[in-house]
Amino acid sequence: MPPYLPQTEEDQLAMLETIGIQSVEELFEEIPEAYRFPSLNLPRAASELEILDELYGMALKNSTTGCFATFIGAGAYNHFVPSAVPYLAGRGEFVTAYTPYQPEVSQGTLQAMFEYQSMIAELTGMEVVNASHYDGATSMAEAAIMSFNVARGKRRKIIVSPSIHPQYRQVLRTYLPSEQVQITGDEDLTASLEDLKSMLDMDTACLIVQNPDFFGQLQEVDGLAEAVHEAGALLVVVANPIHSLGLIKPPGEYGADIVVAEGQPLGAGLNFGGPYLGVFASRMKFVRQMPGRLVGETVDTEGKRGYVLTLSPREQHIRREKATSNICTNQGLVALIAGMYLAYMGKSGMRDVAELCYHRAHYAASEVDRLENYKVKSPDLFFNEFVVQCPKPVAQINETLLENGILGGYDLQKEYPNAKDQMLICVTELNDRTQIDKLTAALSEIA
Amino acid sequence: MPPYLPQTEEDQLAMLETIGIQSVEELFEEIPEAYRFPSLNLPRAASELEILDELYGMALKNSTTGCFATFIGAGAYNHFVPSAVPYLAGRGEFVTAYTPYQPEVSQGTLQAMFEYQSMIAELTGMEVVNASHYDGATSMAEAAIMSFNVARGKRRKIIVSPSIHPQYRQVLRTYLPSEQVQITGDEDLTASLEDLKSMLDMDTACLIVQNPDFFGQLQEVDGLAEAVHEAGALLVVVANPIHSLGLIKPPGEYGADIVVAEGQPLGAGLNFGGPYLGVFASRMKFVRQMPGRLVGETVDTEGKRGYVLTLSPREQHIRREKATSNICTNQGLVALIAGMYLAYMGKSGMRDVAELCYHRAHYAASEVDRLENYKVKSPDLFFNEFVVQCPKPVAQINETLLENGILGGYDLQKEYPNAKDQMLICVTELNDRTQIDKLTAALSEIA
Amino acid sequence: MRKQLEPLIFEISSPGRMAYTLPSLDVSETDLPEGYTRAQLKLPEVSELDFVRHYTHLSQMNYSIDTEFYPLGSCTMKYNPKVNEKAASIEGLTHVHPLQPEATVQGSLELIYKLQEALKEISGFASISLQPAAGAHGEFAGVLIMRAYHMSRGDEKRTKVLIPDSAHGTNPASSAMSGFSVVEIPSDKRGNVDLDALKRECDDTVVGLMLTNPNTLGLYEEQVLEVCETIHTCGGLVYGDGANLNALLGITKPGDQGIDVMHFNLHKTFTTPHGGGGPGSGPVGVSEELAPFLPGPIAEKDGDLYRLVIPEKSIGRLKSFYGNYGMFIRAYTYIRMMGPDGLRAVAENAVLNANYLKAKVSPLFPVAVDRSCMHEFVSHGDVAGTDVIALDVAKRLLDYGHHSPTNYFPLIVHDALMIEPTETESKETLDDFADALEKIHSEAHNNPELLHSAPHITPVFRLDEATAARKPVLCYKG
Amino acid sequence: MRKQLEPLIFEISSPGRMAYTLPSLDVSETDLPEGYTRAQLKLPEVSELDFVRHYTHLSQMNYSIDTEFYPLGSCTMKYNPKVNEKAASIEGLTHVHPLQPEATVQGSLELIYKLQEALKEISGFASISLQPAAGAHGEFAGVLIMRAYHMSRGDEKRTKVLIPDSAHGTNPASSAMSGFSVVEIPSDKRGNVDLDALKRECDDTVVGLMLTNPNTLGLYEEQVLEVCETIHTCGGLVYGDGANLNALLGITKPGDQGIDVMHFNLHKTFTTPHGGGGPGSGPVGVSEELAPFLPGPIAEKDGDLYRLVIPEKSIGRLKSFYGNYGMFIRAYTYIRMMGPDGLRAVAENAVLNANYLKAKVSPLFPVAVDRSCMHEFVSHGDVAGTDVIALDVAKRLLDYGHHSPTNYFPLIVHDALMIEPTETESKETLDDFADALEKIHSEAHNNPELLHSAPHITPVFRLDEATAARKPVLCYKG
């Protein structure tokens, strides 16, 4: 008998009788006969111990961040996950609940989501946060769409900084394939913020920058929002890596209208790229143009405080083709985890971990910079990622590092043709001094 | 600030004020000054990520049953644990509850314990089961003590079969060091059941046998209970490995008065020897002489069914030095796990897994027996462990097996001097044919 | 269900309290970047015990599959096996960075590849991309694929997507996001697409049709072959909304019946948990002809090596990296546990359970269209001769320890209660649910107030949603 | 707390249903041993979903540290850190067979060794065996060690163990199990051992004294040095019941003060969870002189290698293998997380919390002995001028969302409520608890029935324990 199916033969007979038919096959008579009951050429059923065996076998074919000192970031970050977080997020009542459509029996999910929204609002310096998008990249694409909506479709230009994560810019272009939309700014991969500002005009819906940018650099944001707003456009900030917000001025403070980020570093683990978390925050004045679910506070018939999904007339299940987005299932559990992570780290923890990343990254940069043949580019204003000019192709260096138990940095040349032999190195609280010294030692051997 | 301590400085000051003292140190003035506030020479506090790192480092120094085909049993058994069992047993409400002294807020633990008792009663064929002892060995020692109590101290002899797990017999002797108690039967390590029967007399409190015995052999139990009862003694059966009861006649059926067993195989994992589970079952007529906690069914003030700890006048907290045992904290969570495992496997699962072990073990035995220089002793009547006469010292063979990714069997000579070069091999549902064939291939290389 | 309200995490915060620990600084300090740092960060300050109690309490205020029957139509709230969670927590699979060299992630790529292959076999499609993160994301991918296909043929005048009136809201929304206009197609009396109406809309401006089959009434589209042919004849493509695939596993392959592109909901059909809203996973499958347009990267096998490739005319990336990989592990585990016969048994029992429950429920709560249903059915949830509406019944069910069915969807059925029992629920549970509905039906006559004011056993009673929307409070204000 | 009663697992069983899966038989079948097999096995038959719901429901019917304040005196129900559970589930540590060759378990042996060392340093003892599985098991080990020590000196007339009247029941029970008689020593007015009474019993038949310090009144034994000396002078040994060690971490070392042998409760002091009854871990520590008698095996370090040895004159094995190893991992993790300063802070805050709560509670519920307390204190739980007894107060506390304190122990205090807040509870929680007691105190006057019939918010009300004992139903009868 296949697992998870409780119907005994006796049950099935009784049920067929109630229905008034003889066999289960009769239930499928409406399906064109020629296509009914095809054979499935799949491996025979595995027992639980066999499938776990198979998966452990696959796992052995991976080199994991548990066994290798890991210096790669570039959009996905290797942070420590406190044990209490997955322990609680893994509880069946959270994991196996649906979207909280029945608020009376979903206060757990709803309140946790409200708290997530509140903590992300604080972290980003914004006023309103939705209950998640698929990931940072789709959040950014939705932000662009929202900018159009705010401009009531009258502005068709989006200016994107070339120092935004390349995959984010790719997703943006997938989301907005229409010729009527102009995505610009990153044709020249070296365009500066000043260059971008100069592109602002009355047709611009928004300008999107990443801070810290893809190369780890802190951006000079003074006056940026003012310039954008002057043109009547919105400023969208990609706040990656999100741990930087423990230390760095939040985009809300320098005038961002929409802040998006990848929430994965907040307790979700690496998971080979997903599930991650699209963070999305904005201003109260734009709330009705926002995509995604929102949880709001209210009271019940007895005046007790409670939480509900609210402002749903923005959403597809009410507005259908006029909705602000098509999103339905989001990344709820990852948002729950991120909320938990923020609550666990708290006020001083987010600051402390950010500082630890910062100091270690700067130590690593200065150590690497000292090596002959290696040069750190713009060594000052970065958070925890920095670019190293290497003496050899990055892929080649990384192969040698692997043999030394190190997962090296990201090969920038993959997406930035000019960045020949440039490696983007990421340092977090999981890279202690021993690891960093091991890295520099290994690099110096390669040089 | 050390973790897990919520008292902020402000809290502490407020509390000191309420108490009416100036400093925390004042609270310790009753402690002889010379011994107050010693220094502790311990490593400085580790953060969570550092301690986990340290432990993963230790783990790397172990060879685990996850990576090695494991053919060792001998009292601890490598069975598969269905994922649902630890998932649920790990819930905080089970894990962090105390002994259910307040039944109204402990119905979860109590009902689960009642179900455990009921399922073990069915498995062993007995009438009453307690809420656990420390492990199989201490259960056996407590069974011996209970036998004295049943005989009101008038019988001082305990007959133990030499084919009981050697450590169990050692624990028995530790528990009963007094010269007034005679533990006999295993002076001759080859004594047969008939030999033991012939030792029964009016001074015998109990006779203890293991079935299947330490060598894996099924015992010929016909007439055994009759003989024991004729002498006015009790028959105690150690039912190890407990999975045998999925297939083999339960001791209750052949007249055992007390059944003990190691419950570890029922979902607890190997854990390098603990925590394990002392299973303890007996007859209703002896219930008041039984050691350990018992959960009973009753009703509340409104007639609703509920569960309570009951018959506690047997226990130390009521009877103090006259208690049937000193046990207080038991192995509750492991009993919960065992109950879960039995519920999960259920009627057909316990039978199926037992048969799978049986068939695979017999296959393994016949394959090994075919090898030149290896000989399986008494190849027929065993459950899932069997003895192999090897051509070389077992320790030496095991070293070579290790190099082949195999954890070999138990070296019998350690405890049975006559069993030179004899290996006790254990096969479970985790040893598939591929593993078994790998074992026989490796053995044949060694020969 | 826990009844005591829980304070907000901010309300149990106390200055200076902390749960976290971190290594101490082991390198020289660097000056913080002046002018760039933030002044404050008002996150909560709690101990680990506060933290644990808070979230444990919150969890106990949720209904969930692990605690109650959850017959939420269209959502396939079937049991989520615990082995899935174990599988998805194997550190050798989870502790992997998405940008590692391919040679170091062969295990993960193998899993992706094998899941792609399994989904192809189950659905009859030629190629699969696992990238979309949810059903709606898969739909969006599908519509973009249709768009790219037409564009690639220079067929640029196609701008309208046909969508049956019973469709899920994501269908029109996904079409609109792709820049298309939506034309609604009515349903006929048997709950099928009205073929005449469809034909009337078929011309050379049709991008395609979005068809949900079984549809949201739980009915199999009886004329599916004709529908597909009609669309194909006018040069359009047929998109299949695969949300209801649970009914079809091993029963039929949508790809064989003329569907050109379809998304799967791994979080419905393939037992990845819903997580209180997500994450899901919405792979998209396509016919041979559409394969070059799939979003990428997808996994390929090259001798003994697995690698990631972007299809030739790909619509591009739909998200960073490769999709919700953690869900792939679960879905793959499930497919392997079930095997081919098990998958067919899933569909059979899902449909059996639904028809059984329909037989028991429909005498009191009549179904919208009286046909043999597939995995779900839609009843009218109001009680004739009373002022009790579907909402009341839905809320009252909570008191009986069952989650409410989906209600007021599909929009074409008044007072819809959309009931999907799934195959993992036992006859006893279905009987219990039917009994509860029966009791509620008589309560509607005898004591309607009980229903209007339901639920009664929950930590909060009915909530004021109007005020929530009128004066939105979306963040803790302190 | 869930209120609905849950059927027994047997009552949700249905013939033919199953949760488990197993590999199919991949070897030739062997005939089953005729005459040896059982005819039937009436275990439940449930699906995995039934299974999950059943145990999830049951869990929701428990109070626990993770959900409520649990001020159970003598039990040290402090927070159990979640990193402990993570640590104890590392597969490289758990998937290890106890009889593997020593070379293959060096990691596990290292952990055992390091825990032994840490406990030595904390307690001031010369040697430690981790073998005992719980406190009582440690006591038993300790008494057997004392026995073996005297025997080894040919001192065979020693047969009586002196035990203060405030001692835990396991003390006399452990002594009796070792074949000794027990002599009870009264307490004096300050709650200390009555030194005169003690001296009167001291002669050459004394095996030793079992001393709990702090004692079960929560008081530090003020004359501990004299007590030890008195016993030593008559040739006896002093056993320390270390259940209350939480108060002394970094404050004082029992081994320095004349205690010869002591057990630890890792499940109290060192945050291994109680698991609804166990498992615990009760290591025993001894002075240099008693070291040869320890139960074995214990871990030793030999150059870079760790190995297991049996002490020279060991009392023998107390259980199979090496003790409750899973608890060692947790305790070791905890000790490493706290560090030396953290451990002292634990004791300080445990004692601070207790004294604070005593100050708040004792005006209404007077303490038995009015002294500065250590980690706990004992109040009289009856309410003067009413018929409310400690049991009523204990039960009513459940309605306020707090677990009851230990009650009616120690036996020397009438209507004892033994309150141990532990260091991991916040001032807010203590205030809330004190408030509840205050309210209950006034309810005792205004509405005593409310207390007699408490608790009211629980799935069952007060249970008929008398009938349970008179007509025991200990198994499901079908």
Ligand SMILES: Cc1ncc(COP(=O)(O)O)c(C=O)c1O
């Ligand atoms: C019929 C149908 N189509 C599409 C969707 C959208 O799927 P998702 O929620 O995964 O985006 C749903 C899910 O609710 C659905 O029921």
Ligand SMILES: Cc1ncc(COP(=O)(O)O)c(C=O)c1O
């Ligand atoms: C003072 C005291 N001594 C001994 C014990 C016995 O410890 P255990 O329950 O671990 O056997 C306890 C535990 O309840 C105790 O409180």
